[in-house]
Amino acid sequence: MNMNRRMFFKSMGAATVAAAPISSALANVVSPKKWDQTCEVLVIGAGAAGLFAAVSAKESGVKSVVLLEKAASPFLNSTSLSAGSVNATGTKAQFAAGVEDRGNAAEFAKEVEKTGKGLADPQLVKLFAENSAMALDWLTDHGVVFTPQPNSAFRLKRMHGCDKHTGAQYVDVLFQNTKKIGVDIKLNTKVVELITNTEANEVLGVKAESNGKPLYVRATKGVVIATGGFCGDVNMIDKFILDFRGALTFASANSEGQGLKMAEKIGAASTHMNFAAVYGYGVPMSKDKNNRKGWIFRGHVMNLYGSITLNKEGRRFINDDQNSTKVAQFLASHQERTVYQLATEAQLSDFMQNDPIQVISWDRTKFNQEKEEGGQFINKVNSLEECASEMGCSFDTLKNTIDVYNRSVASGNDEEFGRRFMKGQFLSGPFYLFKCTPVVGITIGGLKVNQRMQVLNEYGEPISKLFAAGEIVGGLHGTSYIGGCSLAGALALGRMVGEQLAKNQAAP
Ligand SMILES: Cc1cc2nc3c(=O)[nH]c(=O)nc-3n(C[C@H](O)[C@H](O)[C@H](O)COP(=O)(O)OP(=O)(O)OC[C@H]3O[C@@H](n4cnc5c(N)ncnc54)[C@H](O)[C@@H]3O)c2cc1C
CATH class of the missing domain: 3.90.700.10 (Succinate dehydrogenase/fumarate reductase flavoprotein, catalytic domain)
Structure with missing residues (x-):
């Protein structure tokens, strides 16, 4: 009989489990005596994915959204360093430029899957394709001017360049909006642990470090990990990306894979790590x-x-x-x-x-x-x-x-x-x-998620109230990515997960 995680814990009994963890997961069960702050949605990381998740959650009706960012500014991440090219189908910008591309999400998804040699997760690609225009249209409505451009991977002009030629433009627009709509952003605040219930199958909140002091934040609806990739850490490149051991890296130094490690510590599964x-x-x-x-x-x-x-x-x-x-x-x-x-x-x-x-x-x-x-x-x-x-x-x-x-x-x-x-x-x-x-x-491998962007454990079950978006997610690109799909994936699925959390659809 295949035993899933829940069955395993049930058979062992909570007391036994606490004494004899099956993995390092249970070492992480460290609920504080008192939480410093409670919010509905907590987002980790102020890149494209995290900022959009926070903005859309708040815009869609979540009362309290906290975003924790370890850097002193939201402009020190891969999103801000990037050239800002984003791929999408059926956008307002395409329509304005005479590119009729509405209703083509399935074709766009096939093009993405083809580049990834058929190894991308088709559900995730579909989700990305169907949500791509909504993210770019939101940015268009907030002043970003996109120009559709050709890319040999696509039949139509589905790559979009932005008028400032840098992803920092998206950070700027989103960050200004977080402030306007009342997202509680704490910079210089590094999340160090995900806090779970005793069975390690539901995330309750996080432990962070702010100015050398611990900060415990509880999230009642969910935690979204959007901490980016791991290519800023050369040890992780050498460990996972074996074909390019010793190679240079252009990732932000803040892309250290911390979110991935924290999630793995509570039993999250990863995928596509060698790409x-x-x-x-x-x-x-x-x-x-x-x-x-x-x-x-x-x-x-x-x-x-x-x-x-x-x-x-x-x-x-x-x-x-x-x-x-x-x-x-x-x-x-x-x-x-x-x-x-x-x-x-x-x-x-x-x-x-x-x-x-x-x-x-x-x-x-x-x-x-x-x-x-x-x-x-x-x-x-x-x-x-x-x-x-x-x-x-x-x-x-x-x-x-x-x-x-x-x-x-x-x-x-x-x-x-x-x-x-x-x-x-x-x-x-x-x-x-x-x-x-x-x-x-740019990291291609990362956390395994389902269609609601819930992080899965090694048994394929969602870890309750834990979501991921952006470069930390594995499986969107298959073996290799089309320039423009990483940032676009972060924007599209970050926006989507925030909206779903507001509708309470995302929480199981
Ligand atoms: C030079 C460069 C050019 C690129 N050009 C393109 C391009 O043109 N098109 C494209 O599609 N992709 C491009 N990419 C990739 C793309 O920019 C990224 O994949 C995408 O921006 C990732 O967004 P994100 O929100 O997931 O992560 P990030 O933008 O990396 O943001 C993650 C945030 O999480 C924070 N963080 C990390 N750990 C913690 C922690 N423990 N606690 C709190 N905060 C934490 C980080 O400080 C960071 O601010 C480029 C990347 C680089 C580096």
Whole structure:
């Protein structure tokens, strides 16, 4: 007979259980003598998911919402660092731009599942697809101007860029609203434990630390964990993301997987832990090899303007139209960590003129300085000889690569790799050589949830009154994510869980 958690506890009896825990779960049963504060809904983490959960819960009628954020500001998370690209279907912004995409949630969901190689949780993807427009429309109604953009994963323009080109814009709008509608936000307040009932199957509240003092907050309707991913902790990358052990990370330092660890401690199950969003074209922040922080260079976008991708031997190795993740995966599968891109002056200036972001989190002045002076990852070289010398590869190999490629551009047919976007030959210098390495930064694996975003235990049962949203949730993307789905997932499902808690639908 399969025994679920409840049956197990029943058979043991509470007293026995307390003395002999089956996991570390029961070590966590530490109800305080007195709660410092009681609210209906408690949210942990002020990123896209947490802020939206708090706002929608309050807007939908929850009387008291408390949001605890460990950082001193809500602008120190992955949401704020992000480029702000979000994918959705059937939005007001699409409609205004003449993209008729209403009623297509099922198609959008299929596109997301396809990229994840069929390993995403279909129910979760469906939920995301059906809720995506509501989140973006709310932001539109609150002043964000979205522009629908193409993305090769989608039949229609389902990626949306925002007018400030950063996810900090969403934090700003949501944070202003939390203040307006009376969400009680406590910054510098780190949640350290989830507090459960004796059976560890219902969450009662949390223990936090604020200014060095413990703070116990009780939540009568539910606790939403929205603490983000774990790629800010390089030890967790090395432990779980085995293909990219030792790689750089672009995640916020606050993405330390604390929510995941707290939930696992009370018996929550996790899923898809060995997958992460990784970009092929990363740039180290420091020359110190022990510093694993990195930035994302949007080299895959530059390739749309004609640049080529080379390995360290000076050969092309992949269709340059491929997205950055595929480049990283290819490198990992060949135990390679260095990748170069070569651009002509015209290709680089075309990229800069037409695309507002070159390196995520850099402004144009910083990029221009790097372009002119180098130092981080760009080398301006006057000739292919100089380029080969910079790469440490054979000039003959590089010259042969370029000759073959130039012929492909002339004929319009890339026989080697089937590249479609070819723009300009490499004839005379100067050229720009970009030296990059894969950079990991968005967690794909995380807590297992059901259709109500309730966190499940290892027996597949919901842990009562515990919900999750955002990057901490596993299973939305399958094996790899489409740029724009992580932030959009955080917004869409964060908003949804807040609303459901208000309607009391979420609580079992
Ligand atoms: C540089 C960069 C660019 C990106 N670009 C895109 C993009 O364009 N499109 C896209 O879809 N995705 C992108 N992503 C990923 C996306 O930004 C995140 O997946 C998404 O914003 C996660 O939102 P979240 O609310 O789940 O987590 P976060 O934004 O990480 O917020 C979590 C919050 O929880 C707080 N917290 C953590 N632990 C505790 C604790 N114990 N107690 C209290 N508070 C805690 C953190 O301080 C943080 O403020 C990018 C990420 C980065 C880093």
